Amino acid sequence: xxxxxxxxxxIGNWRQGLKNNTLLRLSIKDDDAGRQMQMFCSELAGxxxxxxxxxxxxxxxxxxxxxxxxxxxxxxPLSNEFMPFLRALSSTSFPSENMSGELRSILxxxxxxxxxxxxxxxxxxxxxxxxxRCLAIARMNHxxxxxxxxxxxxxxxxxxxxxxxxxxxxxxxxxxWTGAVDLEELINVIEQRDPVLLGVETxxxxxxxxxxxxxxxxxxxxxxxxxxxxxxLTDIKxxxxxxxxxVFEYLIEKSQDLCRRINIELCNRFPDQDDRVKGDIIYLLxxxxxxxxxxxxxxxINGPFPQEVREAAADALDNFLRRNx
Numbered sequence: 322x323x324x325x326x327x328x329x330x331x332i333g334n335w336r337q338g339l340k341n342n343t344l345l346r347l348s349i350k351d352d353d354a355g356r357q358m359q360m361f362c363s364e365l366a367g368x369x370x371x372x373x374x375x376x377x378x379x380x381x382x383x384x385x386x387x388x389x390x391x392x393x394x395x396x397x398p399l400s401n402e403f404m405p406f407l408r409a410l411s412s413t414s415f416p417s418e419n420m421s422g423e424l425r426s427i428l429x430x431x432x433x434x435x436x437x438x439x440x441x442x443x444x445x446x447x448x449x450x451x452x453x454r455c456l457a458i459a460r461m462n463h464x465x466x467x468x469x470x471x472x473x474x475x476x477x478x479x480x481x482x483x484x485x486x487x488x489x490x491x492x493x494x495x496x497x498w499t500g501a502v503d504l505e506e507l508i509n510v511i512e513q514r515d516p517v518l519l520g521v522e523t524x525x526x527x528x529x530x531x532x533x534x535x536x537x538x539x540x541x542x543x544x545x546x547x548x549x550x551x552x553x554l555t556d557i558k559x560x561x562x563x564x565x566x567x568v569f570e571y572l573i574e575k576s577q578d579l580c581r582r583i584n585i586e587l588c589n590r591f592p593d594q595d596d597r598v599k600g601d602i603i604y605l606l607x608x609x610x611x612x613x614x615x616x617x618x619x620x621x622i623n624g625p626f627p628q629e630v631r632e633a634a635a636d637a638l639d640n641f642l643r644r645n646x
Contacts (some may be wrong), residue, residue, distance in 0.1 A: 322364065323357075323360055323361050323364055323397070323399065324364055324365070324368070324399070328399065328403050329368065331403060331404060331407065332365075332368050335404075335408075335411065336369060338411065339369075339371055339411050340411075341371070342371045342372075342373060343371060343372055343373070343411065344372075344373050344375055345362060345366070345372055345374050345375070345387070345388065346376075346377055346386075346387040347359070347362055347375065347376050347377065347384075347386055347387070348376075348377045348378060348379040348382065348384060348385050348387075349384045350383075350384045352384075354383075354384055354395075354475060355384040357397050358386060358394075358397055361397045361398075361399070362374055362386060380558075381557070381558065383395045383470075383475055383478060385468075388410055389463075390463060391459050391463050391465065391466045391467065392456060392459050392460075392466075392467050392469075393466075393467070393468045393469070394406065394469045395468060395469065395470040395471065395474070395475055396441065396469050396470060396471035396474060397443070397471065397474065398443070398469070399443050401443060401445060401446060401448060401449045402443050402448065402449060402452065402469070404449070405449050405452045405453045405456055408453070408456070409456045409459075409460070420504065424504070424505055424508055425461070427508055427512050428458055428461055428462050428508050428512075429462065430512075431462055431464055431465070431508075431511055431512050432464055433464065433516065433519075433527070433539075434464045434465070434466060434523050434526035434527050434530060434532075435464065435465045435466065435493060435514075436466050436468070436492070436493055436520055436522035436523045436526060437455050437459075437465065437466065437467045437468070437490060437491070437492055438468045438470060438482070438490070438491045438522075439451060439452055439467065439468070439469050439470065439488060439489070439490050439491075440470050440471075440472045440479060440482070440484045440487050440488065440489040440490075440491075441469060441470070441471060441472070441487050442472065442473060442487045443471065445488060447487075447488055447500065448487055450501070451488040451490055451501070451502050452469055452488070454502060454504050455490065455502075455507075458504075458507075464526075465511065466522070466523075466526055468522075472484050472487060485499075486499055486500075488500065488502075490502050490507075492507075492510065492511065492514070492520075493514065493518060493519050493522075493523045494520030494521065494549070495514070495518040495519075495520060496510055496514070496518075516543065516547065517543065517545055517548070519547055519549055520549050521549045521552050523549070524547065524549045524550055524553045524565075525564075528564035528565060528567070529564065533564060533567040533568045533571060534568075534571045536550070536568050537568050537569075537571035537572045537575055538571075538575065540572065540576070540579060541572065541575040541576040541579060544576070544578070544579070546579060546586065550565065550568065551583070551587075551590070554566070554568075554569065554605075555587070555590055555594055555598050555602070556598075557595055557597075557598065559597070562598065562601055566601065566604075569605055569608075569609075570608065573608065573609055573610070577609075577610075577611075580609045580611060581609075581611050581613065584605075584606055584609055584613075584614055587602045587605065587606065588602075588606075590602075596626075596629065596630055599626070599630050599633075600629060600630060603618065603621065603630070603633040603636075603637050604633060604636075606618060606637055607636065607637030607640040607641060608640070610641070612641070615638070618634050618637050618638050618641075619634075619638065621633075621634035622634045622635050622638065
């Protein structure tokens with residue numbers, strides 16, 4: 322049993338205001354963290370018949386519990402984290418922190434997705450306030466994606482993000498707060514951030530929301546390649562690359578200069594990529610119509626590469642020839 326008597330009492334009080342059935346989506350890996358998260362969800366659903374668990378499978382990702390479309394927990398939200406989790410799960414309003422009308426207006430006008438990661442510990446007395454504030458703005462604006470991560474449960478991820486204390490809040494892998502977070506400051510930074518600094522998860526979210534053309538327009542308007550876009554374009558996951566490739570295809574129409582610069586970056590990254598990624602890079606070079614890429618593509622046809630890579634290069638070269646016929 323994971324739930325304490327206090328938490329069971331909190332469930333009882335919370336259920337009194339629960340008006341609708343609610344869905345929890347899960348992607349659970351077969352490891353200690355995943356088993357703990359599965360046990361928590363199963364026990365919670367046993368106490369709350371209104372909760373339906375839906376299991377999904379996402380490869381190469383941390384186990385997660387998803388609330389709606391923009392709140393995920395990579396954690397077992399017990400102890401101090403339990404009530405913020407329950408509030409997020411229902412339609413219960415979050416504390417507004419006396420948010421001014423002006424601040425609410427700024428929040429409502431944010432359309433570029435933002436990715437917030439909050440590192441917590443269940444016994445941290447300061448974490449719930451930061452989590453509650455982030456969950457509140459996520460509930461008010463679905464372009465803001467919030468991930469709550471237990472750094473002790475996922476130490477490798479915490480080390481990757483250089484987490485030394487909790488709570489730590491990271492916005493788009495570029496902005497960081499440790500300790501208390503001022504809500505007005507956070508919303509203003511989200512609203513005013515430089516698009517060039519958008520992180521990988523935010524770029525993925527923009528594409529996932531069907532805004533591939535808008536992302537291409539943002540880069541074309543700035544005349545800059547967003548560094549995180551290159552990471553997404555060479556992601557090992559096919560479905561992630563596919564969305565980024567759509568952005569690239571829009572860029573072919575909007576900015577040949579940016580396409581040429583992306584091509585150069587892709588050629589520089591080419592030797593270190595998985596063969597599947599190499600095939601897609603070659604395809605993009607061919608689609609771009611950038612004549613300066615022909616010598617590079619020719620060098621691949623008879624190079625020391627697997628047959629599928631050499632065939633992709635031959636197809637790309639044929640594409641160039643057809644364009645100029």
